[in-house]
Amino acid sequence: MRIVLLGAPGSGKGTQAALLVERLGLPHISTGALLRDAIKRGTRLGLAVKEITEKGELVPDDVMSDLVKERLGRDDAADGFILDGYPRTLEQAKVLDAILEELARPVEVAILIDVDADQIIKRIELRAEEEGRSDDTVDVLRNRMRVYQEKTAPVADYYADRGLLTRVLGSGTRDDVLERILSVLQVDAAN
Ligand code: AMP
Numbered sequence: 001m002r003i004v005l006l007g008a009p010g011s012g013k014g015t016q017a018a019l020l021v022e023r024l025g026l027p028h029i030s031t032g033a034l035l036r037d038a039i040k041r042g043t044r045l046g047l048a049v050k051e052i053t054e055k056g057e058l059v060p061d062d063v064m065s066d067l068v069k070e071r072l073g074r075d076d077a078a079d080g081f082i083l084d085g086y087p088r089t090l091e092q093a094k095v096l097d098a099i100l101e102e103l104a105r106p107v108e109v110a111i112l113i114d115v116d117a118d119q120i121i122k123r124i125e126l127r128a129e130e131e132g133r134s135d136d137t138v139d140v141l142r143n144r145m146r147v148y149q150e151k152t153a154p155v156a157d158y159y160a161d162r163g164l165l166t167r168v169l170g171s172g173t174r175d176d177v178l179e180r181i182l183s184v185l186q187v188d189a190a191n
Pocket residue numbers: 031032033035052053054056057058059060064084085086087088092144
């Protein structure tokens with residue numbers, strides 16, 4: 001299964017991706033994790049993107065294309081993947097289609113975890129409080145939310161236009177949400 005997981009910051013997308021990986025045994029391709037790893041290792045890419053990610057802005061599309069192309073071309077992605085955090089712009093969605101077309105592995109399903117914007121802001125603030133984050137960090141999270149609405153929300157329409165999008169309600173427990181996603185994927189939740 002080749003799955004694109006979409007959702008705003010705080011939608012629970014990362015949590016669901018991890019649960020799905022466990023359940024489906026597919027590689028989890030998180031562009032955020034790839035970037036964090038590059039930053040930690042101090043590679044040229046890491047140095048180039050550090051400041052951008054710290055501000056909650058988007059890394060330029062061409063930088064992301066190279067990263068994603070390399071990752072999707074690896075053997076472990078041949079039988080499917082869960083793509084988390086990419087595409088984040090319409091341009092990235094088009095590039096992804098081109099990459100996957102070349103590999104003859106098109107996206108099969110895009111799932112959007114739908115959470116009300118007010119609810120997300122509340123979750124972000126609660127998380128900030130719980131984790132003792134500085135106001136600075138809360139501002140970054142708010143910025144990520146703005147960037148999401150402006151740049152990433154249209155990606156959902158891109159997949160909807162191609163008949164590939166299913167919206168899943170992000171409310172309830174993480175198991176509730178997982179069950180909804182598994183039912184979209186026609187995987188028996190009891191297994
Ligand atoms: P994430 O863990 O997916 O929330 O990503 C963390 C940060 O990495 C984002 O706030 C962006 O700065 C950057 N990033 C991750 N994926 C992308 C992408 N597809 N396009 C641009 N920037 C990205």
